[in-house]
Amino acid sequence: MTTISKEKLTGFYEDMVTARYYEERLQEEYLVGKQPAFDISAGPIPGELHLAAGHEASGIGVCHHLRDDDTVTAPHRPHHIAIAKDVDLDRMTAEIFGRETGLSSGKGGHMHLFDPEVNFACSGIIAQGCPPAVGAGMAAKKRGEDSVAVAFLGEGAISQGAFLESLNLASVRDLPVVFVIEDNDWAISMPKERVTAPLDGSRRADGFDMPGIRVDEDDVVDVYRAADEAIGRARDGNGPTLLELQVHRRMGHFMGDPETYRPEEDQELAKERDSIERLKEELRSHGVDEETMESIKTAAHERVDEAIEWAKEQPKPDPDAAYEDAFVNPPSGVTDTEPEFDLAGGED
Amino acid sequence: MTAETHPETVDRELTMSRAMVEAIADEMHENEEVFYMGEDVADYGGIFDSTQGLLDEFGHERIVDVPISETAYLGAAVGAAQEGMRPIAELMFVDFFGVAMDQIYNQMAKNTYMSGGAVNVPMVLTTAVGGGYNDAAQHSQTLYGTFAHLPGMKVVVPSTAYDAKGLMHNAIRDDDPVVYMFHKRLMGIGWMPAPDGPKTPVPETDYTIPFGSADVKREGSDVTVVTLGLHVHRALEAADSLAEEGVDVEVIDLRSLVPLDTDTVLESVRKTGRLVVVDEDYRSFGVTGEIIATAAEDALADLEAVERVAHPDVPIPYARPLENETIPDVEDIAAAVESVHR
Ligand SMILES: Cc1ncc(C[n+]2csc(CCOP(=O)(O)OP(=O)(O)O)c2C)c(N)n1
Numbered sequence: 154m155t156t157i158s159k160e161k162l163t164g165f166y167e168d169m170v171t172a173r174y175y176e177e178r179l180q181e182e183y184l185v186g187k188q189p190a191f192d193i194s195a196g197p198i199p200g201e202l203h204l205a206a207g208h209e210a211s212g213i214g215v216c217h218h219l220r221d222d223d224t225v226t227a228p229h230r231p232h233h234i235a236i237a238k239d240v241d242l243d244r245m246t247a248e249i250f251g252r253e254t255g256l257s258s259g260k261g262g263h264m265h266l267f268d269p270e271v272n273f274a275c276s277g278i279i280a281q282g283c284p285p286a287v288g289a290g291m292a293a294k295k296r297g298e299d300s301v302a303v304a305f306l307g308e309g310a311i312s313q314g315a316f317l318e319s320l321n322l323a324s325v326r327d328l329p330v331v332f333v334i335e336d337n338d339w340a341i342s343m344p345k346e347r348v349t350a351p352l353d354g355s356r357r358a359d360g361f362d363m364p365g366i367r368v369d370e371d372d373v374v375d376v377y378r379a380a381d382e383a384i385g386r387a388r389d390g391n392g393p394t395l396l397e398l399q400v401h402r403r404m405g406h407f408m409g410d411p412e413t414y415r416p417e418e419d420q421e422l423a424k425e426r427d428s429i430e431r432l433k434e435e436l437r438s439h440g441v442d443e444e445t446m447e448s449i450k451t452a453a454h455e456r457v458d459e460a461i462e463w464a465k466e467q468p469k470p471d472p473d474a475a476y477e478d479a480f481v482n483p484p485s486g487v488t489d490t491e492p493e494f495d496l497a498g499g500e501d
Numbered sequence: 502m503t504a505e506t507h508p509e510t511v512d513r514e515l516t517m518s519r520a521m522v523e524a525i526a527d528e529m530h531e532n533e534e535v536f537y538m539g540e541d542v543a544d545y546g547g548i549f550d551s552t553q554g555l556l557d558e559f560g561h562e563r564i565v566d567v568p569i570s571e572t573a574y575l576g577a578a579v580g581a582a583q584e585g586m587r588p589i590a591e592l593m594f595v596d597f598f599g600v601a602m603d604q605i606y607n608q609m610a611k612n613t614y615m616s617g618g619a620v621n622v623p624m625v626l627t628t629a630v631g632g633g634y635n636d637a638a639q640h641s642q643t644l645y646g647t648f649a650h651l652p653g654m655k656v657v658v659p660s661t662a663y664d665a666k667g668l669m670h671n672a673i674r675d676d677d678p679v680v681y682m683f684h685k686r687l688m689g690i691g692w693m694p695a696p697d698g699p700k701t702p703v704p705e706t707d708y709t710i711p712f713g714s715a716d717v718k719r720e721g722s723d724v725t726v727v728t729l730g731l732h733v734h735r736a737l738e739a740a741d742s743l744a745e746e747g748v749d750v751e752v753i754d755l756r757s758l759v760p761l762d763t764d765t766v767l768e769s770v771r772k773t774g775r776l777v778v779v780d781e782d783y784r785s786f787g788v789t790g791e792i793i794a795t796a797a798e799d800a801l802a803d804l805e806a807v808e809r810v811a812h813p814d815v816p817i818p819y820a821r822p823l824e825n826e827t828i829p830d831v832e833d834i835a836a837a838v839e840s841v842h843r
Contacts, residue, residue, distance in 0.1 A: 193634050193692050194635065194693065199819065199820070199821050199824075200636040201640070251635070251820030255820075257819075259819060260816075260819055261819055265637060265638075265639070277637075277640060278597060278639055279600075309569050313600065340569055341545065341548070342541045342543075343540065348567065348568040348569070349568060409692045470822055473826070475813070476813060
């Protein structure tokens with residue numbers, strides 16, 4: 154079994170406390186102006202907000218194997234994955250606040266974060282990040298590069314056609330793709346036993362002739378080891394893997410979700426099984442003292458606070474910008490656009 | 502079935518979602534073959550309250566939570582309908598229709614025709630539409646034009662609780678597939694404030710509103726505004742403010758797109774000579790173009806001016822200043838009316 158260095162572990166810790174605190178701060182900011190009667194259209198952060206507290210072990214354990222040239226597609230609950238993939242935190246935050254300097258100039262918002270610098274993309278439509286990940290794997294293979302693609306999706310998404318079709322295509326073409334199921338037991342209000350068979354999602358791999366691995370506890374070290382195998386296989390040209398990781402949803406599905414469908418014990422359990430606390434135990438056993446952990450956490454919190462402050466000071470987009478960006482090469486009669494950042498795809 | 506009761510004679514007011522649910526519950530009591538399936542429709546009661554309370558009354562066998570697999574369950578509704586059942590299947594947001602498009606526009610919509618009428622598909626596809634809460638391009642569309650353009654399905658869009666109930670009764674009883682598009686902002690959900698308009702008196706007895714019967718929501722002699730869904734209320738608000746300036750606006754709520762009540766539109770256009778069409782959907786190739794073409798074909802001589810107000814041909818942006826720019830509001834409608842009235 155691969156040994157994991159103290160530096161690696163503290164790296165996990167740094168990202169996990171960053172992601173957790175980021176969610177806490179977003180929650181606070183999101184609720185500004187939406188109280189006392191929750192009004193989704195009020196306040197500084199517009200639209201829906203899906204928080205990922207309790208999912209950290211998955212995003213961080215997987216993405217710590219990735220380079221900037223590896224592709225990640227994330228679903229509607231993307232922040233922890235984005236942080237672990239080194240998406241620009243300032244511009245991501247500005248995007249969530251709907252500001253001009255946001256990753257997508259305020260057009261996309263929290264479910265549609267695009268950072269071509271680190272090959273990160275999102276979609277709010279269930280499982281629809283899977284086919285583009287297969288495409289990224291195809292491009293890498295055709296070009297003879299050793300980059301890999303990772304598609305994240307929830308356990309509720311694994312009955313979606315796009316996912317199943319993607320497994321098959323990746324398998325028959327032996328593509329360097331890893332599919333990561335984040336199993337938090339719930340798809341909004343639907344518990345997985347009501348809508349998914351079998352309960353172990355990694356068994357979907359059997360039907361597509363690829364390896365399936367399930368990690369039962371949301372332990373970042375276990376996740377890191379499992380991802381090592383899966384991503385290693387992809388990078389070495391040995392094809393796709395399906396990885397299912399148990400995580401927990403500490404919050405409602407989205408902000409404003411009353412969670413009346415969810416037994417209180419289940420909510421409590423989700424909070425008890427805290428992957429950050431688990432990792433702290435691991436760090437202690439490696440001789441990392443409380444002071445060191447505290448200072449990592451403090452620095453992480455500062456970084457988050459700075460990103461949020463910076464984002465809030467950013468200008469709001471000019472209304473006329475609404476007409477830009479539908480095309481990079483606008484047909485006549487359509488407002489022209491000057492891309493401010495380098496284009497990721499072809500530009501002819 | 503009773504005839505349409507005039508809403509003003511009833512003193513009970515309901516939100517649009519309560520009215521919709523009441524019709525569904527009535528039909529489920531009357532007919533064992535009616536059932537409802539969709540994501541989060543059971544214990545959650547529908548993300549937009551479209552099935553609130555139905556689980557308690559009918560249980561998980563008739564209010565069915567389904568996997569996130571729109572192709573499978575919308576297609577299953579087609580199959581059950583072809584067997585003579587009367588399924589209602591909910592697509593949580595209309596924007597998600599893309600993942601199941603074949604089942605909708607090739608199977609549900611065309612099987613009657615392709616079978617030469619040998620089979621029919623008596624199902625209702627309910628779906629939430631609309632923006633105005635900054636959820637960006639994958640969660641804010643109305644897509645009225647898309648569904649109305651593809652042949653074989655009836656398309657209804659209520660704007661008030663009264664209409665929602667009568668149209669739902671009609672939809673479930675209809676022997677053809679009906680797409681029932683409810684605007685999130687009209688439902689009366691706690692977390693998404695609605696304008697006052699959609700909450701109306703609703704009779705307790707059942708009643709149907711026939712498809713293809715547009716409703717003149719406000720009579721006027723100067724300008725005709727034709728619209729649907731949320732924008733009925735925005736048009737009425739614009740009409741009220743314009744009345745103070747002496748412009749008398751008639752507001753027509755289409756209520757259904759397929760079939761389309763061209764008579765009511767033409768009659769109004771012949772009276773006013775000035776037409777504004779308002780749509781929350783994309784401007785090109787949509788409801789606005791269709792209504793104006795109808796007026797041009799059949800009332801050209803009476804037509805003095807036309808104007809359309811719609812979402813520009815770009816995806817719906819997230820940030821508030823951008824979305825405010827693109828989704829038509831009361832001022833946009835008032836400005837269009839003024840420009841044709843000049
Ligand atoms: C095609 C499609 N259908 C439905 C939805 C609405 N929706 C958004 S999130 C969600 C539940 C997702 O559950 P899961 O995949 O388990 O992820 P989790 O939210 O638990 O992280 C649903 C049904 C959607 N966005 N796209």
